[in-house]
Amino acid sequence: MKKRMLSVLLCLVMTAGVLAGCSTKEEPKDDSGNEQNQTAEEEVSDADKVEAVEKTQVYVAPEWVNSVVQGQQEESADYVILECSWGPEDAAEAYAEAHIPGAIHMNTDNIEEEEYWNVRSAEEIGQLMRDFGITRDTAVICYGSDSVNAADDRVAFALLWAGVENVKCLDGGFETWTAAGYETETTSNQPTVAEAEFGVEIPAHPEYILTADEVKDKLANDDNFKLVSIRSEAEFLGETSGYGYIDKAGEPRGAIWGHDTDDGSYANADGTTVGMDVLERCLQESGASLDNEISFYCGTGWRATIPFLIMYQNGDTGMSLYDGGWFVWIMDDSNEVQVGDPAGDDCVYTTVGELSNDKAVQ
Amino acid sequence: MKVFRKVMYIAITILEVLVLAGAYAVNYFANKKMGMARYVIYKNQQWEGRYPVNTLTNILAAVLIAMAAVVILLLVIRRKRVGRMVYCMSGVMVLLTGWYTYFALTGSKDLLRAYYFLSVLFASAAFIQICKTLAGVLVCKNEE
Numbered sequence: 435m436k437k438r439m440l441s442v443l444l445c446l447v448m449t450a451g452v453l454a455g456c457s458t459k460e461e462p463k464d465d466s467g468n469e470q471n472q473t474a475e476e477e478v479s480d481a482d483k484v485e486a487v488e489k490t491q492v493y494v495a496p497e498w499v500n501s502v503v504q505g506q507q508e509e510s511a512d513y514v515i516l517e518c519s520w521g522p523e524d525a526a527e528a529y530a531e532a533h534i535p536g537a538i539h540m541n542t543d544n545i546e547e548e549e550y551w552n553v554r555s556a557e558e559i560g561q562l563m564r565d566f567g568i569t570r571d572t573a574v575i576c577y578g579s580d581s582v583n584a585a586d587d588r589v590a591f592a593l594l595w596a597g598v599e600n601v602k603c604l605d606g607g608f609e610t611w612t613a614a615g616y617e618t619e620t621t622s623n624q625p626t627v628a629e630a631e632f633g634v635e636i637p638a639h640p641e642y643i644l645t646a647d648e649v650k651d652k653l654a655n656d657d658n659f660k661l662v663s664i665r666s667e668a669e670f671l672g673e674t675s676g677y678g679y680i681d682k683a684g685e686p687r688g689a690i691w692g693h694d695t696d697d698g699s700y701a702n703a704d705g706t707t708v709g710m711d712v713l714e715r716c717l718q719e720s721g722a723s724l725d726n727e728i729s730f731y732c733g734t735g736w737r738a739t740i741p742f743l744i745m746y747q748n749g750d751t752g753m754s755l756y757d758g759g760w761f762v763w764i765m766d767d768s769n770e771v772q773v774g775d776p777a778g779d780d781c782v783y784t785t786v787g788e789l790s791n792d793k794a795v796q
Numbered sequence: 797m798k799v800f801r802k803v804m805y806i807a808i809t810i811l812e813v814l815v816l817a818g819a820y821a822v823n824y825f826a827n828k829k830m831g832m833a834r835y836v837i838y839k840n841q842q843w844e845g846r847y848p849v850n851t852l853t854n855i856l857a858a859v860l861i862a863m864a865a866v867v868i869l870l871l872v873i874r875r876k877r878v879g880r881m882v883y884c885m886s887g888v889m890v891l892l893t894g895w896y897t898y899f900a901l902t903g904s905k906d907l908l909r910a911y912y913f914l915s916v917l918f919a920s921a922a923f924i925q926i927c928k929t930l931a932g933v934l935v936c937k938n939e940e
Contacts, residue, residue, distance in 0.1 A: 520830035520833075521827070521828070521830065521833075525827060525828050542830075548837050549841065551834070677831075677834075678831055678832075678834075678835050679831075679834050679835040679837075679838035679839070680838075
């Protein structure tokens with residue numbers, strides 16, 4: 435009996451021993467290593483993660499544009515990238531050489547008519563929006579070759595005028611995209627016609643554009659109104675028209691100088707667009723401020739869109755673009771003009787009809 | 797005198813070639829460069845505003861055709877006295893005059909931005925050739 439009991443006990447012990455020996459041993463967790471991996475992954479995702487920007491933010495970094503293309507932004511659901519330059523696609527050498535993946539070429543003639551180089555009619559812009567698959571809610575990213583080229587700013591302005599709510603300009607242009615090392619392509623992309631309605635009557639913001647008559651009225655009757663010339667100093671002083679096809683030089687009487695964009699006055703050293711501080715300084719130099727009602731203009735409306743967009747993204751309202759510029763101003767011989775520095779003693783005030791016709795750029 | 801005629805012939809031919817090359821250049825840059833395109837469009841507007849351009853184009857075509865016809869008539873009359881070279885010049889004259897007429901009557905600034913510029917240049921080339929051929933008919937002798 436005792437032997438039998440001992441045998442049973444021995445079997446039980448041996449069975450227990452075998453069971454204990456066969457159980458899986460888990461390696462102790464190397465907590466420090468896994469944490470390191472997790473941190474690295476977090477770091478990678480944090481580095482890739484680009485913050486969202488406000489709808490009203492216009493100038494955006496290439497990182498943000500890339501994050502849209504990669505599907506990491508809210509805008510990724512409905513966006514169009516426009517490579518903006520003059521001429522049809524077959525004449526757009528920059529587009530053919532390389533462009534942002536998915537970018538569609540936008541000929542600036544699509545948004546400007548050929549008589550006065552003003553923004554086209556509401557009907558034409560509406561058709562253009564349909565053709566390019568753009569609605570009010572589409573995020574449109576415009577870009578030009580570099581920070582000085584205002585083609586993308588011009589297109590962006592027209593889109594905002596029409597009513598597109600989310601318009602961006604790649605700050606610094608295609609140069610910053612390639613400098614960041616992002617992918618480019620050479621494939622020609624064609625727009626997809628929009629199926630939905632634009633979403634608002636075009637133009638949603640007619641107040642963004644002033645006609646020559648409106649400018650004349652404001653100059654005569656509104657002391658708070660400032661017509662700001664975004665042209666070179668030589669153009670402002672009436673030394674040259676700045677254009678090969680404009681024979682007369684000068685400025686509308688009462689205009690003040692806001693510096694030129696073509697000479698880099700509105701670009702930082704890295705090619706990005708300057709902020710409000712620079713614009714304010716330019717205005718103050720000429721005795722104006724942001725408290726004034728400001729309308730920007732240039733020769734035909736390209737350069738002047740840059741300070742407009744700077745103010746727009748700053749949340750300012752009430753500024754406008756005198757779209758016709760100097761080109762339309764000189765079409766009426768009776769329009770009053772100034773030749774020279776209005777702050778100086780030798781500024782001449784006369785009319786368009788009295789100006790000489792030898793100021794075109796040769 | 798012969799040398800002088802040859803030099804003049806070569807000089808005028810070079811001028812004619814430059815005029816045609818200019819036509820190509822204007823059209824090329826009017827489609828490739830925004831500044832040139834705007835300049836051309838602006839000039840189109842100015843000329844249309846100041847002159848009856850369509851009427852003038854048609855009149856010019858008629859004048860050139862008439863001049864070319866006179867030169868050909870003279871060529872027929874003096875055919876035994878002129879050399880082969882004059883026949884070649886006449887052929888080019890007919891080509892250039894015919895080309896300008898076709899271009900002027902079928903083209904427009906809506907189809908071709910630099911249409912008015914090209915019309916002037918093509919008409920100039922045709923006119924130069926007509927004058928050259930007329931001189932050849934009147935002056936050149938068959939030396940064979």
